[in-house]
Amino acid sequence: MKKIFVIISSVLVFATSCTKLSSLNDDPKKAAVVPGEMLFSSAEKNLYDNLTSNSVNLNVFRLLAQYQAQVTYIDESRYDLGTRNIPQAFWQALYRDVLKDLSAGKALIKADSALLPADAIIKKNKLAIIDITEAYTNFILVTCYGNIPYTETMDINKLDPKFDDQKTVYYDLLDRLKADVAALDVSQGSFGTADLIYQGNVASWIKLANSMRLKMGLVIADIDNAKAVEVINDAATNVFTSNADNAILKYLSSEPNTNPIWVDLVKSKRKDYVIPTTLVDPMNATNDPRRPFYYTATGSGAYVGGVYGSGNVYSSYSHVSxxxxxxxxxxxxxxxxxxxxxxxxxxARGGFSVSGTAADHYNKGIAASITYWGGSAADAATFIAQPTVDYATLTGTWQQKIGMQKYIALYNRGYDAWLEWRRLDYPILNAPVDISYSNIPVRLTYPVSEQNLNKTQYDAAAAAIGGDKVTTKLFWDRF
Structure with missing residues (x-):
C-alpha cells in the first residue's frame, strides 16, 4: 500500500508541477483574445506611426523627398538604403503591423452575429472601412516596391506567397475602393471611438475613400487616361471640401501614444537633421508664411537651408519646428x-468632369495648407497674389506650377511627396555631390528576407519589373 501511495503521490506532484509550469507561459497582462475593433484601432495607429516616423531605420522618405538633410550620418541621403536594411523594415511594418491586424480584425468582425437589422448595417460598415484601410496600405506598398505579395499574403498555408503583378494589384485596389464606397451606409455608424481617425463617422469615410480614388486615378493618368477619367469622374463629386475633412490621427502628450517625431527627435535627443535648400530657398523666395510653422530660424532670424547629401553643421541651419x-x-x-x-x-490635364478652373483649385490648395498650419486667410491671399505664385503669371507648365506648391503643402508627409515627385518630376531635386550608390531612388528594393526565404517568388518578381533596383521605374512612372 505504501508503494502505491508513493506512486500516486508522485504522479499528483508531477501533474501539479506541469500545471504550474504551463501557467508560466501565459502572460496575464496580454489578452489571449481581442475584439476585432481593437485590432482595427491598432492597425490605424501603426499605419500612421510608420508613415510619420522620423527614424532613419524605418522611414527615409523625408530624405528621399529632400525635406530633410543629414548632419553627421549621411549614407541615406546618398541613397545607401541597404546598410540599415530600410526596405525590409518598412515592408515588415506595413505587412505585419497593419495588414495582419486588419486581416485578423476583419475575420473576427465577420464572425460576429448581427441580431438586429441595424447591427447588420454597422457590421457591413465596419468591414468596408477595414477594406478601405487595407486597400490604401496596399496602395503604398505597390507604389513603393512594384509587384507585391497580395492575393496570398495572409494565407498561413502559403510560406512562399507569390508576388502579384503591380498593375493588376493597382486596378483591383481601385475596384475595391469603389465597392467599399457603395457598401457604406450613412444611416448607421461603425466603429465609434475605436476608429481613431473619424470616430466611426461613415460619411467621412466615404469622402476619404473617394479622395483616395481621386489620388490613385491621377497616378495612372499618363499610362491609362481612360481608366483615370472613369475613376476620377466617379469619385470627384464627393471628396474633401475643407480642412475639417482631413484624415488626422491626434497623438497624446503622454507615452506610449505620442507623436513618433517627438520620440525620434526630442526624446532621443538626436540632432541628425537640418532643412535643406531644396525646400527653404523656394519658400524664402516667395516669403512663404508657413516657414515658422515648418522649421526654425537660425540665430540671425533667417531661414537657412543646409546642403542635401552632404554633412551639415546642425547649429548653422534651420531645423524641424x-x-x-x-x-x-x-x-x-x-x-x-x-x-x-x-x-x-x-x-489642367483636360478631359475630366471636374468643375472650376485649375487656378481656382490651385489657390484653394495653397489657402487650405496655409490656414491648416496656422496662417490666416489674409496671409494666404497675400501669398497667392504674388506674380511668382499666382497661377496666371507664374511661368512654367502645369506640372511645374502645381508640382511645386503641392510639394510645399505636403511637408512632413515624406512618402506622399516622394510619390508626387516621381509622378510629376517636380520640383527639381538636388542630386548629392557624391552619389555613392545610385541616382535618386524611384522605388525601394525588395527586403533581404524575401530574397532569402522566398527566393523563387522573389526572382520572378524582380525579373517581371525589370530588376530589383532603386532605379527601376514602376508601371505608372513613364517620364
Whole structure:
C-alpha cells in the first residue's frame, strides 16, 4: 500500500508541477483574445506611426523627398538604403503591423452575429472601412516596391506567397475602393471611438475613400487616361471640401501614444537633421508664411537651408519646428489641400468632369495648407497674389506650377511627396555631390528576407519589373 501511495503521490506532484509550469507561459497582462475593433484601432495607429516616423531605420522618405538633410550620418541621403536594411523594415511594418491586424480584425468582425437589422448595417460598415484601410496600405506598398505579395499574403498555408503583378494589384485596389464606397451606409455608424481617425463617422469615410480614388486615378493618368477619367469622374463629386475633412490621427502628450517625431527627435535627443535648400530657398523666395510653422530660424532670424547629401553643421541651419516635434502634434494621411491640388491637376490635364478652373483649385490648395498650419486667410491671399505664385503669371507648365506648391503643402508627409515627385518630376531635386550608390531612388528594393526565404517568388518578381533596383521605374512612372 505504501508503494502505491508513493506512486500516486508522485504522479499528483508531477501533474501539479506541469500545471504550474504551463501557467508560466501565459502572460496575464496580454489578452489571449481581442475584439476585432481593437485590432482595427491598432492597425490605424501603426499605419500612421510608420508613415510619420522620423527614424532613419524605418522611414527615409523625408530624405528621399529632400525635406530633410543629414548632419553627421549621411549614407541615406546618398541613397545607401541597404546598410540599415530600410526596405525590409518598412515592408515588415506595413505587412505585419497593419495588414495582419486588419486581416485578423476583419475575420473576427465577420464572425460576429448581427441580431438586429441595424447591427447588420454597422457590421457591413465596419468591414468596408477595414477594406478601405487595407486597400490604401496596399496602395503604398505597390507604389513603393512594384509587384507585391497580395492575393496570398495572409494565407498561413502559403510560406512562399507569390508576388502579384503591380498593375493588376493597382486596378483591383481601385475596384475595391469603389465597392467599399457603395457598401457604406450613412444611416448607421461603425466603429465609434475605436476608429481613431473619424470616430466611426461613415460619411467621412466615404469622402476619404473617394479622395483616395481621386489620388490613385491621377497616378495612372499618363499610362491609362481612360481608366483615370472613369475613376476620377466617379469619385470627384464627393471628396474633401475643407480642412475639417482631413484624415488626422491626434497623438497624446503622454507615452506610449505620442507623436513618433517627438520620440525620434526630442526624446532621443538626436540632432541628425537640418532643412535643406531644396525646400527653404523656394519658400524664402516667395516669403512663404508657413516657414515658422515648418522649421526654425537660425540665430540671425533667417531661414537657412543646409546642403542635401552632404554633412551639415546642425547649429548653422534651420531645423524641424517645435510645432512638429511636439509630443501631441497630429499626423495626416490625406488632407483637403492635397485634394484641391489633385482637382487642379485634373482640370489642367483636360478631359475630366471636374468643375472650376485649375487656378481656382490651385489657390484653394495653397489657402487650405496655409490656414491648416496656422496662417490666416489674409496671409494666404497675400501669398497667392504674388506674380511668382499666382497661377496666371507664374511661368512654367502645369506640372511645374502645381508640382511645386503641392510639394510645399505636403511637408512632413515624406512618402506622399516622394510619390508626387516621381509622378510629376517636380520640383527639381538636388542630386548629392557624391552619389555613392545610385541616382535618386524611384522605388525601394525588395527586403533581404524575401530574397532569402522566398527566393523563387522573389526572382520572378524582380525579373517581371525589370530588376530589383532603386532605379527601376514602376508601371505608372513613364517620364
Amino acid at each position: 517645435a510645432k512638429i516635434t511636439a509630443p501631441d502634434f497630429e499626423a495626416i494621411l490625406m488632407d483637403y489641400a492635397e485634394v484641391e491640388f489633385a482637382l487642379a491637376e485634373a482640370v
